[in-house]
Amino acid sequence: SQQGEEDPQALSIQEGENATMNCSYKTSINNLQWYRQNSGRGLVHLILIRSNEREKHSGRLRVTLDTSKKSSSLLITASRAADTASYFCATDDSSYKLIFGSGTRLLVRP
């Protein structure tokens, strides 16, 4: 089964810096989504990019998708301490379910 695998597993940056997280997957997808999870809490949908799109922006978020390499990246610009969370990519394919990556734990130091 396909999986999203992310790197780095953990990322520590200073407030104001940009954070980049990468995700790789194995099979064909309809779209790829990024979610955020604060410690012990639920998953919050951040952004969705369709398989025919290459880049998408939402506020301080920028997502890219390279279907030839089966990879995606999430960039958070001008990070804030409140961005501290785990970030997961998830692929949505024709089987109508999400498959999640292992996640990146982001720590933004004030």
Next chain:
Amino acid sequence: EPEVTQTPSHQVTQMGQEVILRCVPISNHLYFYWYRQILGQKVEFLVSFYNNEISEKSEIFDDQFSVERPDGSNFTLKIRSTKLEDSAMYFCAQRGRDTSNYGYTFGSGTRLTVV
């Protein structure tokens, strides 16, 4: 913003006991899901439910698990005889009709602790 509500937020149960986790979904959404997340690990797909039937289930979803919509609104996950390794966060999720543009909506989760 529509929400998916899960109850209870935290449940502690003895090994071997039955538990029922509940989810109040958003109306007019078609697909329902249960996911689980063992502490510190990835979010794992358990089961998808469409048109009042299971459409797909993972290897994790064995005979100890069942799902239903008993009253046409609430969506439940039952674990018949809990094991220590069932301790995890369990998330209910939904997907609407427009899957090209919108992500899934997740509930805040139920933390299940089996002792």
